[in-house]
Amino acid sequence: MKKTDVIIIGAGPVGLFGVHQLGIKGLKSIVIDNLDKPGGQCIELYPDKPIYDIPAVPECTGEQLTKRLLDQIKPFNTEIHLNERVDEVRQEKENWIVKTNNKKEFIAPNIIIAGGVGSFEPRKISLKEAEKLEDQSVFYSVRNKDHFKNKKIAIFGGGDSALDWALELSKYSKVTLVHRRNEFRGAQHTLSELRKLEKAGKIMIKTPCQIISLDNEKELKSITIRFDDEKTEVIPTDIMLGFFGLIMKLGPIAKWGLNMDKKTIEVNPENFETNKKGIFAAGDICSYPGKLKLILSGFHEVALASVECFKRARPNEKYRFEFTTSSKTIQDRLGKK
Amino acid sequence: MPKITYKTYQGNSKTIEVENGLSVMEGAIQNEIPGIDADCGGSMACATCHVYVDDKWFDKIPKAEDAEVDMIDMAFEPKKNSRLSCQIIVGNELDGLEVITPEKQT
Numbered sequence: 001m002k003k004t005d006v007i008i009i010g011a012g013p014v015g016l017f018g019v020h021q022l023g024i025k026g027l028k029s030i031v032i033d034n035l036d037k038p039g040g041q042c043i044e045l046y047p048d049k050p051i052y053d054i055p056a057v058p059e060c061t062g063e064q065l066t067k068r069l070l071d072q073i074k075p076f077n078t079e080i081h082l083n084e085r086v087d088e089v090r091q092e093k094e095n096w097i098v099k100t101n102n103k104k105e106f107i108a109p110n111i112i113i114a115g116g117v118g119s120f121e122p123r124k125i126s127l128k129e130a131e132k133l134e135d136q137s138v139f140y141s142v143r144n145k146d147h148f149k150n151k152k153i154a155i156f157g158g159g160d161s162a163l164d165w166a167l168e169l170s171k172y173s174k175v176t177l178v179h180r181r182n183e184f185r186g187a188q189h190t191l192s193e194l195r196k197l198e199k200a201g202k203i204m205i206k207t208p209c210q211i212i213s214l215d216n217e218k219e220l221k222s223i224t225i226r227f228d229d230e231k232t233e234v235i236p237t238d239i240m241l242g243f244f245g246l247i248m249k250l251g252p253i254a255k256w257g258l259n260m261d262k263k264t265i266e267v268n269p270e271n272f273e274t275n276k277k278g279i280f281a282a283g284d285i286c287s288y289p290g291k292l293k294l295i296l297s298g299f300h301e302v303a304l305a306s307v308e309c310f311k312r313a314r315p316n317e318k319y320r321f322e323f324t325t326s327s328k329t330i331q332d333r334l335g336k337k
Numbered sequence: 338m339p340k341i342t343y344k345t346y347q348g349n350s351k352t353i354e355v356e357n358g359l360s361v362m363e364g365a366i367q368n369e370i371p372g373i374d375a376d377c378g379g380s381m382a383c384a385t386c387h388v389y390v391d392d393k394w395f396d397k398i399p400k401a402e403d404a405e406v407d408m409i410d411m412a413f414e415p416k417k418n419s420r421l422s423c424q425i426i427v428g429n430e431l432d433g434l435e436v437i438t439p440e441k442q443t
């Protein structure tokens with residue numbers, strides 16, 4: 001079990017800036033996130049879209065913001081544990097123990113929950129049979145490409161993931177791309193490549209239609225789709241791959257005994273502590289009178305939480321407020337000479 | 338104030354008066370209409386305020402932007418008359434609007 005001063009749940013902008021605010025106070029932290037990369041909603045929902053309300057940054061994309069935050073916290077060499085969802089939080093005297101779905105354990109006197117709107121999970125299709133076939137012939141991501149070789153694959157979706165995988169898997173499998181409307185949303189070269197492969201007979205495109213059934217329960221044999229004009233078609237299929245985007249689920253956070261207001265965690269706006277001593281919440285997931293779901297508000301919230309974290313992690317030291325511009329100690333911590 | 342009717346997929350309906358300028362989503366949240374979650378708070382970053390617009394109204398409301406249509410791809414069981422209720426702004430011309438909430442949002 002790894003010991004640290006603060007466990008940060010969520011690697012979005014607020015979690016990452018938390019590393020900075022703790023780091024300049026001399027506190028160690030680790031970050032845990034359910035996604036496969038840091039950035040949270042900035043990376044999942046709007047990597048290429050502009051953000052106009054970061055103070056002193058007139059315009060930047062979600063991806064740029066994330067990259068800058070990662071640069072800013074580089075001096076602290078903080079571990080970011082990705083693809084890990086925190087499932088359990090339990091108390092042990094003055095400390096909290098956090099356990100992930102992959103059984104990793106961490107212990108610290110403080111936890112900062114910067115979990116946005118919870119964890120992102122792929123949206124699944126609502127057909128009952130799909131559940132039984134999941135991870136055998138129904139998938140929502142490609143983990144091992146070998147599994148998708150020399151198969152008849154039906155890919156669902158109209159965005160980047162669906163298009164990219166259609167192109168990739170068509171190299172060694174028979175791919176049918178199914179989407180509920182005629183327009184696909186992707187990079188220009190991806191779209192033209194797709195049309196080229198369609199003409200060459202390498203990819204079949206079916207639009208506008210939706211799936212109505214998966215046939216054969218034990219092993220997938222075919223799927224039935226229905227076009228908008230009510231016509232149906234049966235497509236022989238070994239594997240169905242769905243890219244219907246991500247949904248945000250609050251997940252296990254709801255079970256940690258924290259005072260909740262719908263899907264948000266109630267905090268004291270003086271230090272962003274929850275009803276549990278040593279557990280803090282900042283960013284979109286916290287609520288208090290007047291709360292605004294802005295990145296800049298999250299930065300403020302996590303800065304204040306970091307002060308209280310210091311008091312708990314260093315009970316015998318006095319917290320001294322310092323400016324980065326003039327503090328020699330902080331500049332040392334940032335590796336500035 | 339314009340009256341907006343929210344119907345559930347099972348057919349129960351509730352009609353409320355919604356102030357001009359509010360979105361159909363905000364009208365629902367303020368009046369505790371079940372079936373609309375609006376996780377992102379109306380910023381078109383999720384699809385949990387997804388509704389079906391009654392056919393006789395669908396063409397009367399301003400068309401969805403590309404970003405909204407893309408987001409509707411992520412909704413639970415989108416149909417031709419799907420919209421995000423956070424993008425439908427209430428005005429006098431929408432008096433009598435009927436929207437149907439889907440079986441679930443996520």
